[in-house]
Amino acid sequence: MMASAVAIAAPVPVVRRDRQRLIEKLAGCGFAFPAFLLLLLTNLVPLAVLLYLSFTNYELGALDTRFLGLDNFRKAVTDPVLRRSLANTFVYVAIVLPGAVGLGLLIAVLLHRRKRTRTFYEVVYFLPVTSTLIAMATVWQFILHPNLGPVNGMLRAMGFGEIAFLSEPAYVLPTLAAIGIWQLVGFNMVLFLAGLSAIPRDLYEAAEIDGCRSGIDRFLTITWPLLGPTTMFVIITTSITAFKVFDTVAVMTRGGPMGSSEVLLYAIYLEGYQYFHMGYAAALTLIFLAFVLLFSILQTFVLERRVHY
Amino acid sequence: MARVELKSISKSFGGVPVLSGIELDVADGEFLTLVGASGCGKSTLIRIIAGLEPQSSGSVLINGAPVDHLRPHERQVAMVFQSYALYPHMRVFANIGLPLMMSRLNLFERLPIIRMLSARRRRVMAEIESEVRAVTKQLQIDALLERRPSQLSGGQRQRVALGRAMVRHPAAFLMDEPLSNLDAKLRVHMRTELAELHDRLGTTFIYVTHDQVEAMTMSDRVAMMDNGTILQIGRPGDLYMRPANLKVAQFIGTPAINLLPAKVSSAGSVELFGAELPIRARRPAGSAMTLGIRPEAITLAPLGTSRPGMHLLPGRLRRSENLGPEHMLHIDLTSPASGTIICSVAGDHEPLTSDSRGLALLFMPSACHVFDVEGHRIDDVEAASAAAAPSSDPHARAFGATLCPLLPKAGEPCAPCGGPAARTS
Known part of the structure; x- marks a missing residue:
């Protein structure tokens, strides 16, 4: 024992x-x-x-490379092209972000309760996401063409004058942003639909008994607050995607007219692959990455506090 | 305060009928329970009363006035959901106060930021706050007002859901399985609390459950539903003592009632395993019947015992379950009878069941419930023998027997029935 x-x-x-x-x-x-x-x-x-x-002055194909230290960044701070392309990018994001998020939410809320037609609309709105943007940009170029395009044809028929969507400096960024929204809405809609189906039906019924009379009441009391986490995710992905705008600019405007649609990624592309200033382009890319990082951190911290429950 | 009436309510989902011709009259201040197995239509019925689901035909009346055209919040009823349906993003205060904010503030006074401009809002909110505090104090959750539902235990959530219902002073409370998400111990506790709350408020309660114990313990009246119809409605005791239908008999009572196949003998009485019982069946000879005997109506005795007025079935113990105050015995019937019987026995059954020859199961024919082949109670059952007359003997009241069958030693109090010392046979 x-x-x-x-x-x-x-x-x-x-x-x-x-x-x-x-x-x-x-x-x-x-x-x-x-x-x-x-x-x-x-x-x-x-x-x-x-x-x-x-940190170097490396040029594509160059045999010798010199170490420059922070010279590339010093140059970037004073570079008017960079400043302009940054400003253009922010304007673009400022239009695309509310547009793509708001429309995506609106469409998702409208589709959520549909039974038979929901799949059809989902496919229709999601199609732009699956298409190649470069190819679609060409199509848009035709649609918006001042003489041949159907949009201007319609404007003419309704008695308005032609609008040079892509060659008028004031219109080019909003036009590009509209195409950006068109491309992003479907994706955001799918994310919002997923968020909506995660809200228990019980809550809407309880709200109805508690006196939520109208759709606005229901949206403000239940839908919008409970979509908080989804909305945060959609805002972050949308703003980063919008910040990366490149395809439409490269195909449709090449930064023009007069640099009015030159965005950050296009400026980097020009530096790196047109002027072969690889070192400078690398510095600009780092600046771009810093902005993207800043976006995500800012939004995560600011929004996280408000959507946590 | 309200009387709730249902007039021939029917409901079908895509051609499949789930409710047919429901008639129900719930008196003002009554606690009525709708009980039944899942899928019997009880939840659909309560949702129709709440206005969450439109009925296919029929009418809902509250205080005599039809409310079929009214939206849920206009019907002056409050509902407690099985999931509680608390708003996860709101604190307890807002969860409970929401019905009041919805009815007393207009849209602008509820909009974020813009609402700050309203002076009236501040005054109304102060009123609401005092009302919410009064309710939460009553439910003993006044310390939790700043918490969110995710920070509450199951029982606390339950109380918040109750508070949200109470704060409006509704005409009737509708409760859809409110206790089924709680653990067993808390459920027993909340059962008492709900019943006391009903006594205190004096408001009409319509309560849905699949748990017959909840139905039996809390209600003034119970409506047993099956397959979209109400099988029986009555006081809990009525459903237990005089089940109108075989399904009611099976559903009400734990352990479930014992059912034995019987038929009508040529003499017109009930025949069980070849022996005639002194019960007149009033059905054609030869027709099949089902005999129901409650587990506690059976008494055990050594094999070969016979008691005047009691019917005997031979059996052998298969299993015994110890529940503490009583034992649940599973007994296999032996020839000429067959099948298994469950009976409950208080106290020690060892001296009886250790007998390898078997046991005698005794019961009074008058304690049997007889159902015809459709499951309807045969109401005109008459016990032919005088033994059916009520006896003043406590053993007889407990067991339907004139002798306590467990035969405790002379002079000791009778454990099974709590009666005086048993007489020796």
Whole structure:
């Protein structure tokens, strides 16, 4: 009796326990290694190269490269092209963000209660998301063409004058933004629909018994507050996507007329692949990344506090 | 305060009938429970009363006036949902106060930011706050006003849901399985609390549950539903003592009633396993019947015992479940009878069941419930023997027997029925 009690109470030898821990640690690292390698090769190494290039005057195809320190960034701060393209990008985001989020929400709320027609509308609104934007940009170019395009044809028929959507500096950014909205709405709608179906029906019924009479009451009391987390996600993804605008500009306007549609990514593209200033383009890319990061951090912190329940 | 009447309510979903011809009259201040297995239509019925679901035909009347054209909030009823349906983004205060804010503030006074401009809002909100505090104090959740539903326990959420219903002083409370999300212990506690709340408020309660214990313990009247119709409506005791239908007999009571196949003998009485019972069946000879015996109506005795006026079935113990104050015995009937019977026995049954030869199961024929082949109670059952007459003997009242069958030692109080010392046979 005594002997067996002692045997049970005897501790596991310390050496054996340490070995067990080491094996577990190694096994854990072994499992994580492939994923880490992939992350290293596809994200971290390119980022490091980018950082290095941004400190040099490397030009595509050049044989010797000089280390410049912070010169590229100093140049960027005073560069009028960069300033203009940043301003254009912000205007673009300022139009696309409320447009694509608001419309996406509106369409989702309208579609949510439909039964038979919901799938049809979902497909219709989602089509632009699945299409290639470069190809669609060409189509838009035709549609908005001052002489041949059907939009101006309609305006003419209604007695209005022609509008040069893509060659009038005042109209070009709003036009591009409208195309951006058209492309993003379907995606946002799907996200909002997912958020809407996660709201329990009970809540709407309770609200109805508690006196929510109209659709506006229901929306303000239940739908909008409970869509908070979805809305935050949609705002972040939309603003980052809008900030990355490139395809439509490259195909339709090439930054024109007179730089009035030159956006940040297009400016970087010009520096890097037209003027071959790879070092400077790398510095601009870092600035771009910093903005995207800032967006996500800002929105996460500001919105997170308000949508948490 | 309201009387709620349902006049031939029917409802079908896409051609499938779920309710047919429901007639119900709930008196002012009554606690009425709709009970039935899932899918019997009880939740649909309460949703029709609330106005959340339109009926296909028929009419709902509250205080004598039809409310079919009224929206849910205009019907002056409050509802407690199974899931509680608390607004997860609002604090307890706003959850409970919402019905008042909706009825007393206009749209502008409820809009974010813009509402700050209204001076009237501040005055109304102060009123609402005092009313919410009064209700939460009554429910003992006044310390939780600043919490969100996710920070509350199941029982606290339940109280918030009740508070939201109470704060409007509705004409009637509708409750759709409000206790089924609570753990067993809390459910028993809240059962008492709800019943006391009903006594205190004196408002009409219409309560839906699938739990017959809740129905039996809380209600003034119980309406047992099955397949879209009301099978029986009456006081809890009525449903238990005189079930009008085989399904009611099966549903009400734990453990469930024992059912034995019987038929009508050529003499017109009920025949059970070849033996005639002194019960007149008033159905054609040869027709099938079902005999129901409640577990507590059966008494056990050593094999070979016979008691005047009691019917005997032989059996052998299969399993015994100890519930503390009583034992649940599963007994296999032996030839000529067959099947399994459950009976409940208080106290020690060892001396009886250890007998390897078997047991005698005794019951009074008058304690049987007889149902015809459609499941309807045969109401005109008459016990032919004089033994059916009520007895003043406490053992007889407890067991329908003149002798306590467990035969405790002479001079000791009778454990099974709490009666005086049993006489030895």
